[in-house]
Amino acid sequence: MASAFTVGDTFRKKVTQLLERTDSCLPERLREELEETLAKPEPTTLSFRTARTLKRHLQDKGHPCFLHELLEDSTLHLPEVVKPPRDPVLVARLERIKARLANEEYSRITRNVNAREVSRGGTLADFGREVRSVKAAVATVLNFLVTVVAAFACSYLGSQYLFADTGARVIAAVIAASVVGLAELYVLVRTMEGELGEP
Numbered sequence: 001m002a003s004a005f006t007v008g009d010t011f012r013k014k015v016t017q018l019l020e021r022t023d024s025c026l027p028e029r030l031r032e033e034l035e036e037t038l039a040k041p042e043p044t045t046l047s048f049r050t051a052r053t054l055k056r057h058l059q060d061k062g063h064p065c066f067l068h069e070l071l072e073d074s075t076l077h078l079p080e081v082v083k084p085p086r087d088p089v090l091v092a093r094l095e096r097i098k099a100r101l102a103n104e105e106y107s108r109i110t111r112n113v114n115a116r117e118v119s120r121g122g123t124l125a126d127f128g129r130e131v132r133s134v135k136a137a138v139a140t141v142l143n144f145l146v147t148v149v150a151a152f153a154c155s156y157l158g159s160q161y162l163f164a165d166t167g168a169r170v171i172a173a174v175i176a177a178s179v180v181g182l183a184e185l186y187v188l189v190r191t192m193e194g195e196l197g198e199p
Contacts (some may be wrong), residue, residue: 004045008073011046012038014065030057046079144184153181 005011012025015034018026026034055067155176159169 003079004047004077005051005071005074006077007037007071008045008075010046010073014070018065025061026057027053030054043077046074066193119186140188144181144188147184148177149179152177 015038019031019034030050030053034054037044037046037050051067051071054070057063058067060063097112152173156169156173159172163169163172
């Protein structure tokens with residue numbers, strides 16, 4: 001925490017003028033503190049206590065110079081924070097805790113990895129399993145397309161008894177195919193959810 005000012009040239013000049021004046025009637029202790037402050041090498045620091053005493057003196061004597069004018073180009077002196085050395089026992093304990101947490105994180109990430117499956121490097125059984133899953137996906141897509149096309153064809157041919165206009169027949173067939181397609185998608189999604197184990 002700051003407890004002093006680092007004074008600038010304005011303070012040095014004005015306080016030197018104040019000390020040289022014979023009618024300034026500074027208290028002896030304040031005069032000694034100011035002379036000691038000016039005698040210090042750069043950067044010169046002025047304690048808050050001395051600044052308060054100087055302010056009180058300037059106010060009491062009705063001096064035309066104010067403290068804020070003296071400290072115009074001054075800054076707060078912030079002492080350097082000295083960090084205490086870290087306890088080696090605490091540092092060792094923190095390292096052990098970090099290592100343990102890293103191991104737990106690694107175990108959590110790799111808990112569902114089977115070393116035997118990784119080391120096999122892709123056998124024919126894996127290839128067969130992948131082919132079966134691709135086959136099932138292709139069959140599902142083809143089933144969906146055939147169902148929608150068949151619904152369109154049936155609706156188009158069946159609507160010739162209701163509508164004489166071809167445009168109306170096409171619209172009726174598109175509506176029927178859309179309804180069948182949406183129903184097929186609903187069933188497909190429910191089936192996939194069931195395979196993934198979700199309700």
